Amino acid sequence: MSNLSVDHLLxxxxxxREDIELIFTTADNFxxxxxxxxxxxxxxxxxxIANLFFENSTRTKLSFELAEKRLSADxxxxxxxxxxxxxxxxxxDTVNNILAMKVDMVVMRHPNPGAAVFLSRNVNSRIVNAGxxxxxxxTQALLxxxxxxxxxxxxxxxxxxxxGDIVHSRVALSNIFALQKLGATVKVCGPQTLIPxxxxxxxxxxxxxxxxxxxxxxxxxMLRIQLERQEIKYFPSIREYTMTxxxxxxxxxxxxxxxxxxxxxxxxxxxEMTSDVADSDHAIILNQVENGVAIRMAVLYLLAxxxxx
Amino acid sequence: MxxxxxxxxxxxxxxxxxxxxxxxxNHGDFENTVLIGLQPxxxxxxxxxxxxxxxxxxxxxxxxxxxxxxxxxxxxxxRDEPITVSETTIDFEIENKKVIMIDDxxxxxxxxxxxxxxxxxxxxxxxVEFLVLIDRRFSRQLPIQADYVGRTVDSxxxxxxxxxxxxxxxxxxxxxxxx
Numbered sequence: 384m385s386n387l388s389v390d391h392l393l394x395x396x397x398x399x400r401e402d403i404e405l406i407f408t409t410a411d412n413f414x415x416x417x418x419x420x421x422x423x424x425x426x427x428x429x430x431x432i433a434n435l436f437f438e439n440s441t442r443t444k445l446s447f448e449l450a451e452k453r454l455s456a457d458x459x460x461x462x463x464x465x466x467x468x469x470x471x472x473x474x475x476d477t478v479n480n481i482l483a484m485k486v487d488m489v490v491m492r493h494p495n496p497g498a499a500v501f502l503s504r505n506v507n508s509r510i511v512n513a514g515x516x517x518x519x520x521x522t523q524a525l526l527x528x529x530x531x532x533x534x535x536x537x538x539x540x541x542x543x544x545x546x547g548d549i550v551h552s553r554v555a556l557s558n559i560f561a562l563q564k565l566g567a568t569v570k571v572c573g574p575q576t577l578i579p580x581x582x583x584x585x586x587x588x589x590x591x592x593x594x595x596x597x598x599x600x601x602x603x604x605m606l607r608i609q610l611e612r613q614e615i616k617y618f619p620s621i622r623e624y625t626m627t628x629x630x631x632x633x634x635x636x637x638x639x640x641x642x643x644x645x646x647x648x649x650x651x652x653x654x655e656m657t658s659d660v661a662d663s664d665h666a667i668i669l670n671q672v673e674n675g676v677a678i679r680m681a682v683l684y685l686l687a688x689x690x691x692x
Numbered sequence: 693m694x695x696x697x698x699x700x701x702x703x704x705x706x707x708x709x710x711x712x713x714x715x716x717x718n719h720g721d722f723e724n725t726v727l728i729g730l731q732p733x734x735x736x737x738x739x740x741x742x743x744x745x746x747x748x749x750x751x752x753x754x755x756x757x758x759x760x761x762x763x764x765x766x767x768x769x770x771r772d773e774p775i776t777v778s779e780t781t782i783d784f785e786i787e788n789k790k791v792i793m794i795d796d797x798x799x800x801x802x803x804x805x806x807x808x809x810x811x812x813x814x815x816x817x818x819x820v821e822f823l824v825l826i827d828r829r830f831s832r833q834l835p836i837q838a839d840y841v842g843r844t845v846d847s848x849x850x851x852x853x854x855x856x857x858x859x860x861x862x863x864x865x866x867x868x869x870x871x
Contacts, residue, residue: 386774412760412777421813424763684763692769 387685391503391510394519395560403564407529409681417676427456430687433481435491437463442648443513447490450679478506487690509686517551523647524557526678528565530671531602539566544596546572547606547655550579554606554647559585572596573628576617593628597638604645605655621654631657635665643667698843701860707842712744714840722754725790730807731760731778734795736857737825757782764806787815796855798824801836826853
């Protein structure tokens with residue numbers, strides 16, 4: 384008999400290893416459910432969930448919405464464009480207005496780091512962080528580590544390198560926390576300008592050479608180069624980035640062992656990796672997407688269980 | 693109060709053999725009938741029955757699955773203890789099959805109600821029957837009854853039926869305060 388130790392999912396940092404393992408075992412059951420002819424269970428039919436996306440998202444939003452619907456929750460969607468946010472309404476007012484319509488849980492993506500924590504302290508609802516600025520993206524890290532567990536049986540002892548734009552990446556931070564809590568060793572790899580200055584304080588090693596990093600690791604998680612966040616130039620050109628930090632089949636095949644390639648999506652084909660890598664047997668990118676729905680169902684189910692009637 | 697033994701290992705064995713014979717009476721060689729044990733406590737009984745059926749039918753292919761009903765329960769968010777989820781393994785089609793659902797104890801009837809909902813999400817069975825080892829009558833909260841019953845007992849809310857099917861096994865009736 385176990386229960387999550389938290390009332391909201393704000394980040395991986397606040398979770399215990401037991402929490403993560405409980406989410407995983409619950410997700411195993413939901414993965415089974417979403418592969419049945421009727422991919423739906425009635426657990427959350429008296430729960431209403433609002434998806435508040437103050438920042439663009441396709442996959443995460445779709446994945447959450449599917450997870451909610453497969454748990455039979457009622458879903459309302461909100462995106463910042465075309466809303467009263469543009470008219471100057473504050474975040475607390477926006478959310479309280481939505482909650483006044485009897486909403487039980489809020490899934491939120493927001494460009495400001497800490498937005499989910501702030502909300503959890505100021506409104507009376509369960510909050511699931513679907514990404515807050517460059518801070519955390521907990522469900523992504525859960526589905527990434529879940530996919531590693533699925534492929535290898537365990538995360539403990541695995542060597543994982545996170546490649547690319549670490550400094551802007553909430554996926555990187557959440558992954559570092561999740562991997563370390565589960566007993567994996569983490570390195571980051573990328574141009575010096577995209578590596579946060581004090582990253583080593585998190586117990587993470589920095590490797591600037593991609594080949595070295597790939598030779599060391601079991602799994603490489605290739606982050607997307609956020610073309611929209613490159614208003615300051617962190618590297619001379621995309622072409623140079625690709626030549627130094629892009630993975631192609633030739634590089635993969637020249638390694639002394641087989642490694643697994645992950646990517647949180649959306650892929651810039653030909654930038655972080657070539658198409659032949661993305662579509663190869665090394666890549667588990669589509670498994671990650673499938674697991675995302677099961678993981679989000681598990682998170683929503685376990686948090687909903689703690690809502691008093 | 694001392695726990696009262698409802699079925700000792702010998703009687704338990706006879707009961708399971710009788711239930712298996714009753715099933716054969718109605719389902720013949722199990723060509724179109726499958727067994728589904730309800731997680732977590734019905735699966736041991738399902739295993740025992742399955743083995744017995746295979747023995748009597750000399751190795752006939754009897755399909756056996758396990759069904760977890762956690763996500764279909766009507767007491768989600770209403771319990772003190774969180775629900776522990778177990779595995780569902782049904783590796784065959786139930787569409788148009790006769791399904792025998794198996795659990796150890798029939799008490800309020802709420803578990804089997806969830807079980808029927810869960811089962812329907814796997815297809816439309818031709819017929820569903822329910823087998824229990826112990827039927828605690830007079831304690832039903834839903835209009836539900838079993839088709840095959842090992843033993844019927846009269847019990848009160850402060851009592852609990854403990855089914856132990858490890859090794860030889862036995863079934864006892866305990867007062868909850870004893871624990």
